[in-house]
Amino acid sequence: MSAERKITICFAFAGDRLGGSHISLKGLLDELPQSLYRILLVLEVPDGRIAEYFRAYEQIEDPCALRKPFKVGRSFGIGNALSTLPRAIGRAKLLKDLEVDIVHTNDGRTHASWALAAKLAGARMVWHHRGDPDARGTGMVAPLLADQIVSVSDYALPTNRWGKLRQAKVIHSPFDVEISVDRDDMRQRLVAELGCPEDAIICGYFGQYIVRKRPVAFIDAVDELRKMSKRPVVGVMFGEAKDRSLSERMQDRLSCQTSPPPVTLMGYRDPGHQWIAACDALLVTALNEPLGRTLVEAMLVRTPVIATRSGGNAEALAPDCGILVPPDDPSAMAKAALRLLGHPEFVREVTDRARRMAERRFTKDRHIRQMEQVYADLVDRQLQAAPDGKDLAIETSLAPPQHPVHHQFEGKR
Numbered sequence: 001m002s003a004e005r006k007i008t009i010c011f012a013f014a015g016d017r018l019g020g021s022h023i024s025l026k027g028l029l030d031e032l033p034q035s036l037y038r039i040l041l042v043l044e045v046p047d048g049r050i051a052e053y054f055r056a057y058e059q060i061e062d063p064c065a066l067r068k069p070f071k072v073g074r075s076f077g078i079g080n081a082l083s084t085l086p087r088a089i090g091r092a093k094l095l096k097d098l099e100v101d102i103v104h105t106n107d108g109r110t111h112a113s114w115a116l117a118a119k120l121a122g123a124r125m126v127w128h129h130r131g132d133p134d135a136r137g138t139g140m141v142a143p144l145l146a147d148q149i150v151s152v153s154d155y156a157l158p159t160n161r162w163g164k165l166r167q168a169k170v171i172h173s174p175f176d177v178e179i180s181v182d183r184d185d186m187r188q189r190l191v192a193e194l195g196c197p198e199d200a201i202i203c204g205y206f207g208q209y210i211v212r213k214r215p216v217a218f219i220d221a222v223d224e225l226r227k228m229s230k231r232p233v234v235g236v237m238f239g240e241a242k243d244r245s246l247s248e249r250m251q252d253r254l255s256c257q258t259s260p261p262p263v264t265l266m267g268y269r270d271p272g273h274q275w276i277a278a279c280d281a282l283l284v285t286a287l288n289e290p291l292g293r294t295l296v297e298a299m300l301v302r303t304p305v306i307a308t309r310s311g312g313n314a315e316a317l318a319p320d321c322g323i324l325v326p327p328d329d330p331s332a333m334a335k336a337a338l339r340l341l342g343h344p345e346f347v348r349e350v351t352d353r354a355r356r357m358a359e360r361r362f363t364k365d366r367h368i369r370q371m372e373q374v375y376a377d378l379v380d381r382q383l384q385a386a387p388d389g390k391d392l393a394i395e396t397s398l399a400p401p402q403h404p405v406h407h408q409f410e411g412k413r
Helices: 020-029 049-053 078-083 085-097 108-121 136-145 163-167 183-194 215-228 244-255 272-277 293-300 313-317 330-341 344-361 364-384
Strands: 007-013 037-043 058-061 102-105 124-129 148-151 201-206 233-238 263-267 281-284 305-308 323-325 393-397 406-410
Touching: 007 108, 007 364, 020 049, 020 293, 020 364, 085 108, 102 108, 102 364, 108 124, 108 136, 124 136, 124 364, 136 148, 136 163, 148 163, 148 364, 183 201, 183 233, 183 272, 201 215, 201 272, 201 330, 215 233, 215 244, 215 263, 215 281, 215 330, 233 272, 272 293, 281 293, 281 330, 293 305, 293 313, 293 344, 305 313, 305 330, 313 323, 323 330, 330 344
Parallel strands: 007 037, 007 102, 037 058, 102 124, 124 148, 201 233, 201 281, 233 263, 281 305, 305 323
Antiparallel strands: 393 406
């Protein structure tokens, strides 16, 4: 007896730290047709921030969570993946019991924890790479265990592409490209809160205070700009401290500079794009960032961007949608900001172009189409590989070009 059922996709999460990858993933989940997909979340921390953020979706606790989870930012390779083997067997049983068709992982710790389990369960695996090109897991493990590697940028992919890396797909993260912000109103709110002069140049930093994002370099760039500019200059940092020693360095740097200090720590605020719109410029000091969300959000709200020529910044800002400067050079960033903001007509030209490019390249519809095609291709391969005797069939509905191709299952497994 045959019966239709949905494609079941498991999204596993390690730890409980929220970041840009979770925002991007939620943009995907919110748009996937519930009539075609069963979305299942497996959480190491069942009552934490991630659980709350994805509260609209079916969730279960990971019954095989590691007692000492892989640490954020620490590289891993084949040895780390093999260390998960005892728990991978239990996870594989869970995936089989839940009839999971696809396991979709989104960060290094989750890749390491679930790659073997997906393989053992016979589920297809999407290895969504959002990290550095030298990540050992993506370079060494993913080519062997993943069925499809997806990257947020071309920069993020390893240069040595073998195995499944040869078929890796670059799919940009989804954004709400229809956002609209009253920049003047938001700027007035920020000026009032800061108590700064109306004609001040307001430079913004948005993101966690971690080494890769170079928050100290931002403080130095604002200080350099203050020395160069005839107008008052203030910096605002929106984010959270994730590194105690780095936070202490930031405080030391602020305390030894002018009074009042050039930069104010604003804390985390949501939605961030409204506060990006309040700034006269976004200074992106980060190094080796695969594809920064705040950079794209700045493009969408027409805040000019001055960014380091590093990581995926140049890829996101192409062509001519912002200003690129050498990395770890606060003086060069300050000079670029001063030149840019001194030419309002050029600023309008750059930001209008940036908005148009972002609207074209980072839409939710485009992201959903591309990801659904990935899922459809994996399901096709799964069914084609099914041994004789399995009552499996697939029906492909031909959709208009603007819609993804959907697949339905028939029969029992």
